[in-house]
Amino acid sequence: VERVYDAVLHLHQPFVVYDAQRRLVAWNKAFANLHRESDGSCILRKRMSFDEIAEFRFRTGFYSAAPDDSSVVTSASGLHHRARGGIPYQLRDGRWMYVDRYDLPDGGNVGIWLDITAVKRGEADRLAIEDQLHHAQRLESLGTLAGGIAHDLNNTLVPILGLTKLMMKRLAQDSREHTNLAIIVQAGERARDLVRQILAFSRKEAPTRLSVDFASLVRDSLKMIRASIPATIDIAEAIETVPPVFGDPSQLHQIVINFVVNASHAIGDSMGTISVALTAAVPAAEGNGRAWICLSVRDTGCGMDEATRQRAFEPFFTTKPAGEGTGLGLSVVHGIVVQHGGKIRVESEVGHGTRFDVYLPTIASEEQQQAAEAAQ
């Protein structure tokens, strides 16, 4: 008995015994350590009521947050367990505890605290991975679906656009019929552009891989897009010379265009600035040991709330009024960046604007990576 007592006393897991009146009977060092005042003195003493202990816990912010479990009641009068079963909860030091209670024959009970921090962390990791996988699968299936629809739509558009234009030729230019047909052609062309976006998004083939001077590509893209951005919006360029990247120039071009168009929509009719920066100076922490270049597109527009930010890259998700946004711009960007082995970071604040950072690996870093893989 002596040795059991000694073992329990030095257990790392907090251990406590209450009597039938819920008064403190015995406890070990680990349990005592949980109940110290800021000066280090332990509050525990024999025959202390559980309510007193609960009061201490409540006063000192023992729990990092009130357990969301309804079996624990938080109130000014104390914090106590309603149920006998085990409840996982987090302490203010970040550890997760699971308290196991066992009834004793005399009506009292034993509480054994188990540190389940590692388990909880593993669970959180697993959930995050599942979430990512789910997201990837969703993007994948939507892509396949979209590709199939796009194929049929393109066939459908041949007669819509073709025959309409043929009819227009036979009608007087100032006739109402001619005007109506022109509207049909416009609508058809809009549909055609939408289908192109969908196909860009669903494309499964490997993109062309050329050595691309991203700096001049970004400059060219901005020159091209400038005309279609309202004059109230200023485009500030800070383009540095960067090492070449392997990529599909038309796709990389698309990234710049989609970001800038998006940024201009976020600013809308008001005055604003779109800042486009390109740099090879990527912090080591971001670089992960490899050489990257970073394209940043920042706007002073309306920004996104967290819910919108979460779904920003999801295909067909848009905050624009029906008929105005395809919800494909950013998902296309996402697809392209992933195909290029890059990554995207988003920061946004409602009312202040949004910043997208796209990281792309440089050719040197890809070669380095391949050499490293070959060496293994």
Next chain:
Amino acid sequence: MTRRILVIDDDAAVRETIMQTLDERGYEVITAENGALGLAASRRARPDLAITDIVMPVMEGLQTIRELRRERPAMPIVAISCGSHAGRNVLLDIARQLGAWEVLVKPFDLDELAARVECCLSPRWVSP
């Protein structure tokens, strides 16, 4: 002399549209709804040029192009297919390698199709 053009596409509306476009420009147009029928029509009617879709049932377009090239090496072929990003389309790239003179991404501008057809049939065009 009226030039005869064979249009192969499984979509009736696409066939009709191309037919009307070319008909208006004075070409004689015959149509087929798949590669196998297209090949038979090519043997029977000896067209001056063939326009073929790529994704079709019975005999798909790439096989059709191969067969047409074998049987009629000098006949220009225009391949049409549903497009991919920025006009790049792997199937059309292959079609070109197989000997299609021109490739067009759907939905293409019909004036452009007509222009390409005319170009293929003009005497200064040298077979590749």
